[in-house]
Amino acid sequence: MVEIIAEDDGLPYSDVGAWAEDKYALVGLYDRLFSTGMKNKWPTRVYIDLYSGPGFVRVRSTGRMMVSSPLLALGVPNPFDKFIFCESQPALLEALRARVNRLSPKADASFVLGDCNEKVEEICAQIPSPSTGGGVLTFCFVDPYDISIRFSTVKRLSAYHIDFLCLLALHQDANRNIKRYLSPRSSKVEKFLGLPGWRQSWRAAENQRISFPRFLAEEYSREMEKLEYLPVSWDRMRQVRSDERNLPLYRLALFSRHQRAYQFWDEVLHYSSDQRTFEF
Ligand SMILES: C[S@@+](CC[C@H](N)C(=O)[O-])C[C@H]1O[C@@H](n2cnc3c(N)ncnc32)[C@H](O)[C@@H]1O
Numbered sequence: 001m002v003e004i005i006a007e008d009d010g011l012p013y014s015d016v017g018a019w020a021e022d023k024y025a026l027v028g029l030y031d032r033l034f035s036t037g038m039k040n041k042w043p044t045r046v047y048i049d050l051y052s053g054p055g056f057v058r059v060r061s062t063g064r065m066m067v068s069s070p071l072l073a074l075g076v077p078n079p080f081d082k083f084i085f086c087e088s089q090p091a092l093l094e095a096l097r098a099r100v101n102r103l104s105p106k107a108d109a110s111f112v113l114g115d116c117n118e119k120v121e122e123i124c125a126q127i128p129s130p131s132t133g134g135g136v137l138t139f140c141f142v143d144p145y146d147i148s149i150r151f152s153t154v155k156r157l158s159a160y161h162i163d164f165l166c167l168l169a170l171h172q173d174a175n176r177n178i179k180r181y182l183s184p185r186s187s188k189v190e191k192f193l194g195l196p197g198w199r200q201s202w203r204a205a206e207n208q209r210i211s212f213p214r215f216l217a218e219e220y221s222r223e224m225e226k227l228e229y230l231p232v233s234w235d236r237m238r239q240v241r242s243d244e245r246n247l248p249l250y251r252l253a254l255f256s257r258h259q260r261a262y263q264f265w266d267e268v269l270h271y272s273s274d275q276r277t278f279e280f
Helices: 020-037 069-074 090-103 120-126 151-157 170-175 178-182 188-193 198-207 212-226 259-271
Strands: 014-016 044-049 056-059 065-067 082-087 109-113 136-142 162-168 238-241 248-255
Touching: 020 044, 020 056, 020 065, 020 069, 020 136, 020 162, 020 238, 020 248, 020 259, 044 069, 069 082, 069 090, 082 090, 082 120, 090 109, 109 120, 120 151, 136 151, 151 162, 151 188, 162 212, 170 178, 170 212, 170 248, 178 188, 188 198, 188 212, 198 212, 212 248, 248 259
Parallel strands: 014 056, 044 082, 044 136, 082 109, 136 162
Antiparallel strands: 056 065, 162 248, 238 248
16 A cells, blocks of 8 residues: 655645645545455456546645645555546646656556547557456546536546546536526536536426526436446435535536445445545
8 A cells, every 4th residue: 555645745746725625534434445445346446537637636725735636536445457537737737747656656548648538549559358258347536626527528538347437517607607607608617517418407496496506417317327327316406505605516426337336436425424524
């Protein structure tokens, strides 16, 4: 096991809000439960981070350095066999590469530069093929700032044995920009849901007084069901609130075709309260 301690190592890091501590606690615990729980069932376990960032972040309000999603995955006790990191900012990807090489030089890691939506074939090409008698299971973390992850990207990846933990930016992006996204000139929601006719469904939902974030979450789950993922209710999508004004920011939703993954997720939810950061 690699013990990773965040420090200022002279390489670029991202600044984050204190609420991100909650996200790291949740995804870090899920990484551990997944990699340990699946190690005897799946000979090859792969971790994909579509929106990697540089590996270390600094909490704006406190100056505290923290380990972020790619290096949380690198540090689990029962290591993943393969890592695929995608990041659109060259300097952040290079910082991540340098940290991975320093902290775990033997890790099998691929670094994909660019928009994950455009680079999905390159990402898929890095997923190992199943060897005879053994399967490959992938865990994919999807952590964008907004609703820029296209459904077509998730659909392409769903051709593999793959679970997704998705940050759905339903409040901080979708709800805040609802007017812009409703404009016929915007294709943002259409690409996010993969549904050209979404405006009509939204009008029906609005008449039933369903909120825009909830409408998007439920449509998303329905689209995932078409890819044979188990349905995920709104309540099971973990809400994360801003520490500054206590407003909801996003929901973290797990999508898997197997009940076992939801048992891990329930454990994660059990150890976390609605907003408090927890130690593990
Ligand atoms: C919310 S941050 C998340 C970083 C990381 N997952 C973490 O735990 O802190 C999103 C990251 O994705 C990168 N990014 C933005 N759009 C992207 C895209 N279309 N494809 C890949 N990376 C992208 C940003 O530069 C940023 O580093």
